């Protein structure tokens with residue numbers, strides 16, 4: 001009787017799609033790609049890539065609720081790099097691919113010989129998308145489970161959940177979310193989730209509690225629609241190469257500059273990353289000035305990023321066009337790539 005009750009409780013309680021996991025992927029474009037970090041005693045450390053292969057990545061992908069394993073990139077390709085002081089927790093990991101977590105895989109007893117140059121990375125398939133809309137940042141919320149894309153029922157869903165999706169997809173802020181869809185725009189496949197409840201602070205939709213996969217009484221008329229702002233369109237001008245120059249941002253069809261009040265390393269980093277230009281080289285003031293002042297609009301001022309953002313859009317800033325600057329204060333950025 002007790003056992004039956006236990007099974008009943010396990011099967012009917014809310015599920016956390018993946019937050020109990022003690023592995024995460026950092027620095028990538030979404031939560032299913034990046035440098036591998038594992039948690040031990042409240043600290044996050046990296047994994048050494050000695051013998052790291054696709055089976056090991058498969059376990060990570062599975063553990064995170066991501067799709068299939070697509071690659072074993074070096075952890076060093078994800079910026080910002082691991083801090084020097086950050087610990088390396090695992091070496092010579094050897095999974096057979098069926099383990100429930102990376103912690104169940106064989107590994108060396110200690111980390112005996114490894115540096116952050118050998119950090120392991122993982123590339124798994126993304127498992128959230130906005131479908132059937134104009135562009136990748138507006139559309140019907142779809143999640144992938146057991147290899148199939150399906151929809152999310154609007155019951156229990158709110159703007160906080162939309163915010164998590166927008167951030168996870170590297171889009172801008174969540175503008176609105178609603179129940180959608182007429183016959184022409186609704187989803188076709190399984191309705192995978194309902195009662196998804198996010199506080200808005202989660203890194204991924206997978207960290208929000210929800211009902212069980214595929215268990216609901218929803219119809220496709222209750223599919224969920226989300227609209228995020230598009231990420232800012234950025235360019236670097238005045239230099240010889242794509243990845244160095246004065247920063248300009250497109251708004252209302254007009255390119256304008258960004259004022260350097262409060263601008264620093266973290267903001268540099270977000271720009272380089274968003275443009276696919278590697279890391280910021282943290283140039284001197286003189287080097288920055290070499291691109292000359294801009295002309296025309298000054299669109300942004302007092303930009304503040306935490307450094308974790310995927311795009312400048314997710315950082316705080318004043319209203320478009322509000323500033324107390326002149327063009328001598330235009331931001332310029334120099335990144336490591338060409």
Ligand SMILES: *[C@@H]1O[C@H](CO)[C@@H](O)[C@H](O)[C@H]1NC(C)=O
Nearest residue numbers: 158159160161196197198199
């Ligand atoms: C959305 O719902 C969650 C709980 O389900 C709650 O924590 C959050 O504050 C809500 N957000 C909004 C914008 O109402």
Ligand SMILES: *[C@@H]1O[C@H](CO)[C@@H](O)[C@H](O)[C@H]1NC(C)=O
Nearest residue numbers: 194211212214215216217218
């Ligand atoms: C679906 O509806 C049936 C009949 O009303 C009910 O018994 C069942 O609990 C519902 N299932 C869910 C997951 O809400």
